[in-house]
Amino acid sequence: MALMGEPRFLMCAPTHYEVDYVINPWMEGNVHRASRAAADEQWRRLRELLGQRARVEELAPAPGLPDLVFTANAGVVAGDTVVLARFFHPERQGEEPRFQAWFEGQGFRVETLPADLPFEGAGDALLDRGGGWLWAGYGFRSELDAHPLLARALGVEALSLRLMDERFYHLDTCLCPLSDGTLLYYPPAFDFQSNRLIESRVRPEKRLAVGEADALAFACNAVNVGDAVILNRASAALRQRLEARGFTVLETPLTEFLKAGGAAKCLTLRLDEPHPVALGGALAADAPAVAAASPSPWRAPFAMTGRCQTRKWT
């Protein structure tokens, strides 16, 4: 049994990890180029670092599902509820029943979205630690139309952010809410309206914008547990800025997983997310459920919805 208050994460060992197909720009040129032995070693070190600070649950790896290691995409958790992912690419859709069975076995209240509505879990939905709302990404993998459904299912306000740069195709590749309310993020990954929305919600001193080099090293794809920030790599300047806020920066190389477009955060899913109201968030029932990055203050006109960009990867 987990101790009360002990952080819990879900991971999946890279027994069947491989770059087998190309569904994001990081995978291009890397098909069959990841080393299983190096991936095992890097994953084991991440698991160890996390295991010193949290309880780590493991999902059984499965042959033919090389991206199952990226458990962040399983769903989004708030309190005892999980909204399961609906993967955009057929290559990952076989993961859905595995994640579903795991959550059901653990006694979560499991919510599913309509079958044709893409949404990629905590890859595109992150609870803000300061405000208690949900930052929800769209544009590449998740549909804007999923956001009001997440807000309703989780009883939380969803703030929609539009992703613009295909290298940062999931929200968790370019934005990371930290425990003290700091928002670590890469502003150029978002459109103008989304940047304004972030700036209207997060005070300047709580915004920690990273430069391109750190963003490309997946510094925003960090796992924050207590005062530890675990990530692939951080520049000396970023390390200093995080340390000045009282965080301990722990670098652990995850280069084999960067070849598939993922790093520390993608390889983990936080399972003990507090209910947003505990963080000061508004209940969806008392507040407009969705604030989209659009001229309309609360709801994007659906004519403007960002249909996922369907660039065909070879």
Ligand code: ARG
């Ligand atoms: N190859 C995986 C994909 O393209 C990587 C997923 C990374 N996960 C994440 N949460 N960003 O779907």
